[in-house]
Amino acid sequence: MTINQAYTHHFMAMTVPCEVTLITIDAATNTAKIARDIEVNTKRLEDKFNFYSATSMLTTLINQREGKRVMLDTETRDILTKVHDYSALTQGIFDITVGTVKALLPRSSLSREQIYQDAAPYMGLSAWEIEDDCLLLHFPLTQLDLGGVIKEVAVDQALAIASASSSGVLINFGGDIRVAGQKADGDDFIVGVINPHDQAQALFALPLRNQALTTSAHYARRQQFADHESSHILASQDTHKQVISVTVVADTALQAGIMSTALTINPRLTVPEEIGFALVDEQLNVHQNTDFLLL
Numbered sequence: 001m002t003i004n005q006a007y008t009h010h011f012m013a014m015t016v017p018c019e020v021t022l023i024t025i026d027a028a029t030n031t032a033k034i035a036r037d038i039e040v041n042t043k044r045l046e047d048k049f050n051f052y053s054a055t056s057m058l059t060t061l062i063n064q065r066e067g068k069r070v071m072l073d074t075e076t077r078d079i080l081t082k083v084h085d086y087s088a089l090t091q092g093i094f095d096i097t098v099g100t101v102k103a104l105l106p107r108s109s110l111s112r113e114q115i116y117q118d119a120a121p122y123m124g125l126s127a128w129e130i131e132d133d134c135l136l137l138h139f140p141l142t143q144l145d146l147g148g149v150i151k152e153v154a155v156d157q158a159l160a161i162a163s164a165s166s167s168g169v170l171i172n173f174g175g176d177i178r179v180a181g182q183k184a185d186g187d188d189f190i191v192g193v194i195n196p197h198d199q200a201q202a203l204f205a206l207p208l209r210n211q212a213l214t215t216s217a218h219y220a221r222r223q224q225f226a227d228h229e230s231s232h233i234l235a236s237q238d239t240h241k242q243v244i245s246v247t248v249v250a251d252t253a254l255q256a257g258i259m260s261t262a263l264t265i266n267p268r269l270t271v272p273e274e275i276g277f278a279l280v281d282e283q284l285n286v287h288q289n290t291d292f293l294l295l
Contacts, residue, residue, distance in 0.1 A: 004023055004024070004167065004168075004184035004185070004186075005023070005024050005027065005031075005184065006021060006022070006023050006168075006183070006184045007021070007022045007024070007031035007032065007035065008020065008021045008022075009021075009022075009032070009035030009036070009038075009039070011039045011042075013039070013042045013043050013046055013154070013173070014042070014046050014150070014151045014154070014173065014174070015174075016151070016173055016174025016175075017174060018039070018042060018172070018173045018174070019170070019171075019172040019173075020035045020038050020039075020158060020162070020169075020170075020171055020172075021168075021169070021170040021171075021172075022034060022035065022162055022166045022168070022169055023166055023167050023168030023169070023181065023182070023183060023184050024165065024166050024167060026165075029165050029166070031166075034161065034162055034165060034166070035162075037161055038158040038161050038162060038171075041154070041157055041158070041161065042154045042157075042158065042173070045150055045153060045154045045157070046150070046154075049146045049147075049150045051063075051099055051102065051144075051145045051146065051147055057076070058144065058146060062135065062137075062144055063099065063103075063143045063144060065137065068136055068137050068138060068140075069134050069135070069136055070134060070135040070136075070137070071133060071134055072130075072133055072134065072135050074133075076135075077130060077133055077135075079146075079149070079153055080130055080135060081130050082254060082255075083096060083146075083149055083254070083258070084125065084128075084129070084130060086254065086255055086258040086259070087125055087258060088125060089258075089259070089272065090258060090259065090262035090269060091269065092124055092125045093262040093265050093266050093269060094148070094258045094259075094261055094262040095123060095124060095125070096144050096145055096146055096148065096149065097122065097123040097124060097127050097128065097142055097143065097144060097145075098123070098145050098148075099142075099143035099144050099145030100119040100122050100123050100141060100142055100143045101115055101116065101119045101123075102143070102145055103141075103143045104118060104119055119141075121139070122139040122141040122142045123142070126138070127139055127142045128142065128144070148257065148258075148261055149254060149257060149258065151173050151174065151176050151253075151257070152176050152212075152214065152252075152253035152254040152256070152257035152258075153253075153254055154173060155171045155173050155176050155177070155178045155212070155253035156178060156212075156252050156253050156254055158171045158173075158178075159171050159178045159179075159180055162180075163180045163181075166180075166181065167181050167182070168180065168181035168182050168183055168184065168189075169181060170189050171253075172191075175194065175214070175215050176212075176213075176214045176253050176256075176257060177191050177208070177212065177213045177214070177253070178211070178212040178213075178252070178253045179191075179208045179209065179210065179211060179212075180210050181209075181210070182209070188207040188208060188209050189207070189208050189209070190205050190206070190207050190208075191205060191206055191207075191208055191213055192204070192205045193205065193206070193213075193215055193245075193247050193278075194215065194217075194245075195284065196217055196244045196245045196280060196284070197284060203245075203280065203284060203286070204278070204286055206247075206249065208249070211249050211250070211251065212249070212250055212251065212252050212253040212255070212256045213247060213248070213249050213256060214247070214248055214253060214256040214257040214260045215245060215246065215247045215248075215260060216245070216246050216248075216257070216260035216261045216263070216264045217244060217245040217246070217264070217280075242267075242281055242282070242292070242293055242294065243263070243264060243267045243279050243280065243281060243293075244280055244281065244282055245264075245279075245280035246260045246261075246263040246264050246267070246277065246278070246279055246280070247260065247277065247278045247280075248260040248263065248275060248276065248277045249275065249276040249277070250274070250275045250276075251274070255275070256275070259271065259275055259277070260277070263277060263279070267279050267290055267293060268290050268293065276288075279292075
């Protein structure tokens with residue numbers, strides 16, 4: 001006889017708590033090993049793409065490159081190709097060349113405006129492209145920071161590792177979530193979205209089935225410049241003042257994460273029809289359109 005069994009595994013990676021829930025119908029399935037494999041893979045991605053690590057592949061191969069052309073392994077090429085395509089859907093608002101700004105931050109005497117002025121010529125989708133198995137970076141000063149996408153990539157890879165042997169999967173890495181199948185009782189997974197004013201509570205909840213959900217907000221972490229503090233979501237125009245949280249539902253965590261980040265900067269951005277979104281204002285009203293925004 002087979003019965004649905006739930007197994008949950010917790011670990012820390014990429015500075016956030018990570019949760020893996022696996023639902024199996026076969027008692028012989030080694031859910032503990034699957035969960036450990038996910039943890040190992042997540043920490044591998046963290047080590048490989050850590051902007052702040054002197055020994056990561058991102059630092060040594062890409063950001064400390066000697067020329068404009070960098071040969072990529074298959075995984076990195078595929079990730080960067082998707083990032084470029086999804087970033088183009090945001091009209092370039094989502095921008096991994098924000099690493100160029102972060103590289104200037106140690107020059108603490110510079111104001112935020114000065115740093116962006118210095119970095120601007122070397123940023124944007126026009127600064128980099130994928131050509132076959134190569135990454136082309138057109139300016140020596142351009143730096144890539146994948147901190148805004150690698151957690152989502154890890155979520156997507158975790159689901160791929162688990163889904164072949166599980167009837168239901170819930171991956172939750174610090175609020176970046178992806179589900180497949182259903183819970184042990186046959187119901188859909190219900191995912192709560194944090195109240196920006198009280199992070200111990202959920203503001204609202206959504207049922208998910210074979211979908212991803214990410215929330216981007218700027219209430220928890222901040223970025224310090226010489227002249228003032230800003231959101232950790234870095235953009236030359238800063239985040240939108242009337243939107244304090246954006247939740248996006250899409251097919252993959254990577255796609256959802258890029259879109260939710262972009263919408264915190266420009267909530268009027270055109271969103272593809274297949275993607276759902278919710279905007280939260282300072283009064284904790286939840287909006288599915290932008291009619292509430294002031295001109």
